[in-house]
Amino acid sequence: MKSLLAEHSKLAIAGEQIAILEHGQSGHFNLIPFQQKLEAAGLYPLQPTSLEVFQVNVGKMCNQVCRHCHVDAGPDRKEIMSKETMQLCLDALKNNPSLTTVDITGGAPEMNPHFRWFVEAIKKLERHIIVRCNLTIILANKKYNDLPEFYKEHQVEVVSSLPFYTQDRTDRQRGNGVFDDSIKALQMLNAIGYGLEETGLILNLVYNPAGAFLPPSQLALEKEYKTALSKQYGIAFNNLFAITNLPISRFLDYLLQSGNYEKYMEKLLIAYNPFAAANVMCRNTISVGWDGYLYDCDFNQMLDLKMAGSHNHIAHFNTEKLYNRNIIVGQHCYGCTAGAGSSCGGAVA
Secondary structure, eight states: OHHHHHHHHHHHHTTOOSOSSOSSTTOOOOOOOHHHHHHHTTOOSOOOSOOOEEEEEOBSBOSOOOTTOSSOOBTTOOOBOOHHHHHHHHHHHHTOTTOOEEEEESSSGGGSTTHHHHHHHHHHTTOEEEEEOOSTHHHHSGGGTTHHHHHHHTTOEEEEEOSOSSHHHHHHHHOTTHHHHHHHHHHHHHHTTTTOTTSOOOEEEEEOOSSSSOOOOHHHHHHHHHHHHHHHHOOOOSEEEEOOOOSSHHHHHHHHHHTOHHHHHHHHHHTBOHHHHHTOGGGTEEEEOTTSBEESSHHHHHTTOBOSSTTOBGGGOOHHHHHTOOOOOOGGGGGGSBTTOOBTTBOOO
8 A cells, every 4th residue: 555655646746637546455535636626616727817926946955954844945955046047037027017026935045145135136126025034044154143134124024934832843843942043033033123013024924734734723823823922932923824734745755654645635635625726826926946947836846847838937938928827736736725725825715
């Protein structure tokens, strides 16, 4: 059963529209191809509704190695976006005013040597900038200690992962000492106005489940986080994003090794929500890989499911073709459409 399951998982990762689990000796359920779910809801082929968010992965190097990381980022990763590719991104932004938000991701994006130059150049184009900061990078080295001030100067929206508001659960997921450093970094951000009312400096946190289960209500969890962090550490923030872990990369490895893969996929299927499917992030987002290739979303990027056609590199950015494209879907998309849905900005429904 293990070898069969592993083989089916590989097919899913390759984007095959097949049932991962089949009836047979195991007696397990059929996982309906995601495409069929979209067809039943009148959503296939899935197409963009707008082009608003320009999400750029500037490299996979990171100072952390998190258990749930779908990027498989870490200190040993060498993939880094070049300054030349960044310039192509800037050219695409300049020529496409509909792309109003630039969402910079990694790895730890701040570890790209051209990161600050890129942020400054984007700001000159008068775009809203989001940086996915893991918090501990601020304390990792003296050269990063002034990041809060840099973010404030450029009015950057900071989105940071904090798996839970307790030390044990956070450190189990992200490594020993991560919680303490995260708290210190949050306090540094608060000290200059981030997360506080009336400052306009946005600080959002991200929750990812630590195991093979779906996130709880985003609104209820946000209230818990705000109460606990304020009471224990005097920390304030704006919003909490509850993001479902997708069955790819390190989280897929965990599911297979722990024997939770089938149960988790069944949970995603049972929780499928067509309203969430209609509002998935790939319908208003373009995802750019560190090497300049274009993807429908960050998750497709990690599965190397490039956009179809000759316009799938930033050097050949074509607004009309991108707007009229068919979005590539696979079985992993169940993760974005379960329950209240999930995107890089949290629940969608």
